[in-house]
Amino acid sequence: MSAAAESPGARRGAVYDRSYRPYEGPRGRRAAATAALYRASIRRALGLRRSWRQKVAPFVLLAVVSVPAIVNVGIGYITRERRLPIEIITYRDYVGVSSALLLFVALVAPDVMCPDRRQRVLPLMFSRPLVGTDYVVAKVGSITTILFAFSFLPQVVLFVGNMLVSDSALDYFTGHLDVLWHVPASVALLAVYYAVVGCAVASLTDRRIVAGASVIGLFLVTSIASAVIVDNGPDRGPSPGSPGALVNVLRLPLYLRDLVFLGHVDPASPLGGVDRGGMYAVGLYVAVLGLGLGVLWRRYRWVER
């Protein structure tokens, strides 16, 4: 430090050369590094600390998926005196609306994954106390968290709104206790699934546009293939379902939602009436998750690459 010459009555000034100060505080290891990467990925996905353009997509999508809840509560408020049990959308259906967040996954998963590879940031990350598994956990965890929040918050709005416009908030609450675990459980299943699939597909390329198109393409192709198989399959009589419905990887978590809400696959769904359809859906769900995590683990197994 060097101080400016003092003169009586003059305001004293000083120039400080802060130089280099060693850090002597607490220091974390893998868990701290993983948590830091998780937070950085959430910021990136939501466009925080980035230009306003990056913030538009996530928050517009949040607004869009919140619309049904707001409309439902609004109608309930308007018609509260008429005592009409108007329910535009159920909690179970609302989980299906959240599948629109696939668009969000196609946008955000590539944005969170691809630049690290394209801009060659990975060597910097893996020179920290971090391993490939930590990286995958942080990235998938961040997207899962956002998907869960974006799916769950509108449901909270719906639940609280319905409760407030009902005749008795307490009666509504006690009468819908099962919703308090049905919704988080099914939304979590959906969020984890889309996050893993989105990240796994995005990890295969370093180009965001290719990754985004691949995510949407995967879901579209399997949806169409499933529809073709189900429609052209053998006549199953009164049962509308077909095992071919399982090919649709977009819809797969919705069968698990039905299992959570109903305890069985919805008979009106494409898988309805299929013997052990629920069990197959769970098995395939686990297999897809396993495959996705396997792809991610292999892509980020930095050692010996």
Place this chain on the structure above:
Amino acid sequence: MLLRLTALTKRYPAVTALDGLTLEVPRGLIGLVGANGAGKSTMFRLLLGLTQPTEGHIQVCGVDVAADPIEVRSRLGYMPEHDCLPLDQTAADVVSTFGELSGLPRRAARQRASDILDLVGLDEARFRPIGGFSTGMRQRTKLAQALVGDPELVLLDEPTAGLDPLGREEMLALVARLGTFGISVIMATHLLDDVQQVCDHVVMIDAGRLVVAGETASLLDRTGAVTVDVGRHHDELVAGLARAGVAAAVVNGAVEATVDGDLQLDLVRDVVADLGLPLFRLSTRLTSLDEVFLRSAGGPE
């Protein structure tokens, strides 16, 4: 001891990147010198525990890399040669994020990012996106992210690559300052001038093998040559030295004579006096690391 390598070998299917390197390096500013493909980057990957040696052992800062690579990485900073920064983020965000990734708490990471960016001369630009930075500013940002975690050792891979002469001088001055902060540095480069300018130890490798290692000063002292400037009378002096049994030649407008000890140095002085030549300069010529490298790499093994 900063680094202890024992019979370190790394083989890939098509090439042997490092071949039986045994070496001990003390703390300080170390130059890792070698031509492109000599094994420098492989060495860094091994030190960081990002790849496993085929044979041998590595200790960095007293920690066995194979046994605890995470501990090693928490003590190291790394600045790669290639572009590696997220271009759409500000320098402050990037450096503080890497501080957190190094294990620092969030607030400490932001504070240190600010301090380190100030140290590397980016205090004014720290809230600008890196995409708008010049090559020199990006190199400084890369150095800042390597330092933000307060490492014991920083691995710098070609830190002056792509810089103009002024940027190069500034980067080397920064590297030299790290030593005064108690941070050891291993600087991989093929530019021997850079090493000669800032490093107090040199490790030279070629085709994965150790060529020579030691203190820079001791390597440079091995020349045994003096430079004699006698104006335009080079040829007379060379002939006179030859008659006196001293090998000499004209190099870059001056006479270079090979001497062995003080007696021969006196002999050179006497020859100049006997010939009545004007003596403008008589100085010991330090060899360059280029010569040490070429002599050692090309010599018999």
